[in-house]
Amino acid sequence: MKRAILLAAAMAGIVLSSYAQARLLVNAHAPKETISRHIYGHFSEHLGRCIYDGFWVSDTMQVPKKDRIRMDVVEALKKIKVPNLRWPGGCFADEYHWRDGIGPRENRPKMINSSWGNVTEDNSFGTHEFLELCSLIDCEPYISANVGSGTVQEMNNWVEYLNFDGLSPLTDLRKKNGRDKPWGVEFWGVGNESWGCGGNMTPEYYAGEYRRYATFCKNYPDARLKKIVSGANSNDYNWTEVMMKNIPLNMMWGLSLHHYTIPKNWGDKGSATQFNEREYFLAMRSCMEMETLIQRHSIIMDKYDPNKRVGLVVDEWGIWTNVEPGTNPAFLYQQNSMRDAIIAGTTLNIFNNHADRVKMAELAQTVNVLQAVILTKGRQMLLTPTYHIFDLYKVHQDAKLLPVQLAGPEYNSENDKLQAVNVSASQDASGAIHISFVNIDPNKDITIRTALNGSSWKNVTGQIITSPKFTDINTFEQPGKIVPAAFKGAKKEGEELVVTLPKLSVVVLELK
Template sequence: MTDAHITVHTEATIDRIAPEVHGHFAEHLGRCIYDGIWHGDRADESGFREDTVSLLAELDLPVLRWPGGCFADDYHWEDGIGPQEDRPRRRNLFWAQGPEETPEESNAFGTDEFLELCERIGTEPYLAANVGSGDPQEATDWVEYCNYDGDTELADRRRKNGHEEPYGVRYWGIGNENWGCGGQMTPEQYAREYRRFATYVGTTDNLLLDHDLELIACGFEGHEWNRRFLEEVNGSPWGAEFPLDHLTLHHYYGRTMTVAEADEDKYDRFLADALEMERHIERMAGAINAVATTRDIGVIIDEWGAWHPEATADNGLEQPGTVLDALSAAAVLDIFNDNSDVVTMTNIAQTVNVLQCLVETDADDAWARPTYRVFDLYAPHKGNDAVRTTVSTPARAVDDDRELPLIGASSSTGDDGTYVTLTNLDCRSAHDIDISLEGTTLDEGAVTAEILFADQEPELEVGPDNADEFTADDLAISVDGDGALTAALPPATVAAVSIR
């Protein structure tokens, strides 16, 4: 007998799921860039780790954010271009490079290397400009170096450095966490700085470029900050037009829980913390709608994911990759689908070796973590139309005022039919689920399904020897005489159902 019921309202479209919702984030932090993506101490070939590049290319990343993070607000991009031997070695106040905690940046991997990486793996770059210790000229010069096709010194310098054609970078972040490491600014102070930078960076797309730039402002998880920032921008001489296209926030969870040492009650609380993402999106969208009603401004979550106590400055913010973390990522991706009318991009932290990374490396190997498998399973949603999905599920209390819904789901429709993703967030028990598509009659030949983690415990960690054990398996799914689908999900699993 089923205990959870899912109804897919195939005609109730929310909005298109922007592929950028499956975006990623690579910061100069620990072993993310050096050893993870780039062999900085090697002189052979290009310097890229081909094993990492291959895994990232297979995942079809839509967008990649760089160089930070807090690193960005003490980074000066001109240090990282030109001949390697001429690049200065600089301090960075915020992040140590590698487990030896050296607060120095070699600049071996800079703008041209990052943009070559994006070309190799077929992804859009998203650059974060330095507001905390930089100035508008530095940011505008970076746009010119990357994007201008004219005859200026900066455009010629790009050509001399090996890239004749402009890169066409579209996404530009104006600062990072400027309420904290990016300058400890009040929302009003940041709004004034943002306007100053946007005046110069934003003018380039009318004067120098033949494409529009997407300007991204830094928001905060404390949502009163966002309202005050938007009101200050709104009170400027810009008038009805807002000089921004997106507003960001960061949401990490799990800061007090080591997965291997936790019990099932703590698993529940961790997953409930991940689901707080929906409340943050609603509050940010509410602030935008209340203040900036004359312009569409998208919500970007450009840092999110599990951050556990094991991830410290001493080890370059590395932590084990577990099934439980991957389960949380699936639950959050469902939230993004359900909010596709406001969420325009997200960037999980981080791409390689750091925090809830998708790829892990050691000296000789690179392998996919369980979260990589979730992104791969959810990939068919990208570019589809999200549709309303009603979930009737049992729930369990996690503290005095919160419950954890044990079953989650989201759905989308596209040229290949309907795609439904399911999560059993119950780490203790299996659940039988029925799924109905409103107004649709089904037969078994039109339905296929896959499942992740059916044979793994939530605390199971991935390594080079067991990474292949986390790939998806076929899931048995039945169709009854009324066209309803029924599936059994073991504890702590993620599934996807394709309906042609």
């Protein structure tokens, strides 16, 4: 208690000082909620080169494949322990009819992907292919069902086709298509962005539709559905209010939220690689709005759900910039910079610290689209800086959240300011403590003195992701420019942990 009082006094003093140092208190006496591994999920839509030419490649491409699934991509995702994969959209979900994507591929009907460039969708990657991909990655499938242009019966039949193990025409059809036993898919999104591309519905109308669809989505043995409501667009708090008020808690497992980091504005989002410090600052401000969004949506949810039965599911997040010059504007292909690594680390820290309400999240999107963790070019594959953040942060999956208190310097731009450092901490099943730090300031190193109440740690090791410029990227010619490296800037002084964070860096420490 005395140490906590002294630390609080020191932290109060720092607020009035020039912020030469930061102070952090990690309370290892009080492990809190479990950080769900599903916070570290990913999203893959039939959009641009995410599925086709990303996961699903030509028969003739000379890369390791299973069927047409690209195995180097699979192995990279296994390494970061991807817990779930959301599919088939996105906006595409509400024009997708699942029966078009089953059976012999040569007999599957083609369609126009009117959501993303009016390209022809040949449906060669469908339900069986997606679930095989999830099996290879060793992750759980999260399916977004068609409410916008589909029917209740269509979704009901899809659930039965995937999850029922008895006698029925649909199980016979599944077996005819090569799958004897059901998959047992539990995560189901009932529509996507129903306020926009999923139907331009009012919240009241969608809440009624959700109740109708959810009623006919049946549980089967070994597959109790986790149904997810199509939730708010960023700060549309009224949408959340109407959902929580009008949908019984026992009819939903989660309520979604979508928020993208936009460096400039929706009309001109800004370049992924050519930007100045002011634009970098504005991107970080947009990213850090996630904290306010989660707090305010959670307050509304708490009013109707004080026991936190319903999870907040941030199933689309990440930075959205202009596409790379010379690429199809509907394919949303963008490069991935050191700025994006800072955004990923910051956002994951926010999710970790709200683990009491945030139970699931999906980065948009996995391969070749938006803030991708993997880029491909023919036979080449590239791991982005964002990929390496997920690699470092996987230590938090299913660990116990440790409460933190931080007082530290601000990062200033013109008349604006942001907290320069953000952090989250957890304790895994072996007792090891992991602390993830992000220094968003591109100009200043920051030293943090940390007290860990309730821990008798002896040794500290760590890894760092950093680069001299926020515009730095990995390229197919130089794929290792931004990769994790051993971190030597942490030490024990008495009972304190002292860490010097280089400017523009993400550091993950392990204390044992």
